Amino acid sequence: MKHHLILKVITKFMVGVIVLFGLYVQFHGDYSPGGGFQAGVIIAAAFILYGIVMGLENVQKVMPIWFAQKAAAVGVLLYALTGFFSIIFGFEFLNYHAISPEHPKHGQHYGIILVELGVGITVTFVMIAIYYSFAGRTPHLDDKEW
Amino acid sequence: MDSNFSFIYGHLPYWLFIILMLSGLFIVVSRGNLIKKIVGLNIFQTSVFMFYISIGKMKGGTAPILLDKSADDSAVIYSNPLPHVLILTAIVVGIATTALGLALIIKIREEYDTVEEDDIQKMDQKDLKKYNRNNVLETNS
Amino acid sequence: MALTLKHLFAVIMLSGAFSLVSAMLFVVMDAVDVAFTEAAVGAGVSTVLMLATMALTVRVQKETKRPIILPLVVVCLVGVLLIYGTLDMPNFGAFDSPAQLHLGSTYLSITYEDMGIPNVVTGILASYRGYDTLGETVVVLTAGLGVILLLSGLKGRKHKE
Structure with a gap:
């Protein structure tokens, strides 16, 4: 991929736009189609695109393997902690009224944003980690298969 | 006669999804290449999703994103949001499990040097025969 | 096509295209959230992963002489049973089907009062x-x-x- 100048320039431009769109989908998910699952896949797709065009070493400078693998667990942790937060304040598990008891509607809204953020983080980094696992292996092929 | 026509017309989408699903199933059972099997499984999966979503569809309905929030907008028909929620999560879980299957294929290829099911079975049977023969020799001696 | 093609690259590309078309079908059936996910997942990430697998394993499928009669019989049998199962179902898009009458309409009417967000799918997904x-x-x-x-x-x- 050393000689693909046009691809490289376009990719540099597109990656930022894709991540921005992913963040929009993430945090606007309660007003328009979208949410954590979609946003996670979109943001991961930006990193995968960068990895395909620029090479695996370059994308791993931006997003190291260890970070992707550990951050995947952080999302589930955020989700579960939101649930346990409710238990601590005397509500049921994942009952978002606990976040602002005097105004349950706002509590629900904040809870949904937190939970979707957890889902988004997990999906993003799981997809990136899966991509790294697949791309990080060197193919050992016989000569006749090429 | 008219009711017959509306019955067929109303059930045709389900039948089309079932035919699509069967083509996926056919690929899974009749092809030996493991990557092709995964593709067939994906077709199978997607057609089940389509079937599920079609149950929630209402004639003349729109996407379940409320248009007018203050008034109770009974004039607008929304499709059933519940199947959408179930399928939304199922798609993402589906890609994660597909990735797991592909990883297993890579491991199989490293171990057996092939991704054709027939060859793998042949090699397995050869190994089994060898193992049995060795066992017989050991028990005899 | 996926049956007869020997080159896996073409098979994988066709499956990506199939995902994109099915995403359009989801839009037609009012499931915009699902279509969004399917377009991003099916046409994007899963195609990349399958191509990576292909690069790590083989590019061309081997010629095999597998019997085709038995799978065909099994598939036809399953198909007849499934179509028999749909005969009792309500028409496509009907208003009075059991799926529409109970839970779905309840969620539609209470989500905005409970949470103040218009996207019912997100409300059910994250809260209910x-x-x-x-x-x-x-x-x-x-x-x-x-x-x-x-x-x-x-x-x-x-x-x-």
């Missing part, structure tokens, strides 16, 4: 069915861990030592 979504997230994480363990985890550790 929060347990489900927590479980699904854990499944995604577990599948990712499985892939990492199978393909890269142990290898990376050995290199460090």
Whole structure:
């Protein structure tokens, strides 16, 4: 991929736009189609695109393997902690009224944003980690298969 | 006669999804290449999703994103949001499990040097025969 | 097409196109959230992963002489049974089907009062069915861990030592 100048320039431009769109989908998910699952896949797709065009070493400078693998667990942790937060304040598990008891509607809204953020983080980094696992292996092929 | 026509017309989408699903199933059972099997499984999966979503569809309905929030907008028909929620999560879980299957294929290829099911079975049977023969020799001696 | 093609690259590309077309079908059936996910997942990430697998394994399918009669019979039998099962179902798009009457309409009417957000799908996903979504997230994480363990985890550790 050393000689693909046009691809490289376009990719540099597109990656930022894709991540921005992913963040929009993430945090606007309660007003328009979208949410954590979609946003996670979109943001991961930006990193995968960068990895395909620029090479695996370059994308791993931006997003190291260890970070992707550990951050995947952080999302589930955020989700579960939101649930346990409710238990601590005397509500049921994942009952978002606990976040602002005097105004349950706002509590629900904040809870949904937190939970979707957890889902988004997990999906993003799981997809990136899966991509790294697949791309990080060197193919050992016989000569006749090429 | 008219009711017959509306019955067929109303059930045709389900039948089309079932035919699509069967083509996926056919690929899974009749092809030996493991990557092709995964593709067939994906077709199978997607057609089940389509079937599920079609149950929630209402004639003349729109996407379940409320248009007018203050008034109770009974004039607008929304499709059933519940199947959408179930399928939304199922798609993402589906890609994660597909990735797991592909990883297993890579491991199989490293171990057996092939991704054709027939060859793998042949090699397995050869190994089994060898193992049995060795066992017989050991028990005899 | 996926049956007769020998080149896996073409098969994988066609499956990506199939995902994109099915995303359009989801839009037609009012499931915009689902269509969004299918377009991003099916046409994007899964195609990339399958291509990576193809690059790591083989590019061309081998000629095989598998019997075709038995799978055909099995598939036809399953198809007849499934179509027999749909005969009792309500018409496509009907208003009075059991699926429409109970839970779905309830969610539509109470979501805005409870949470103040217009996207009912997000409301159900994150709040009413929060347990489900927590479980699904854990499944995604577990599948990712499985892939990492199978393909890269142990290898990376050995290199460090």
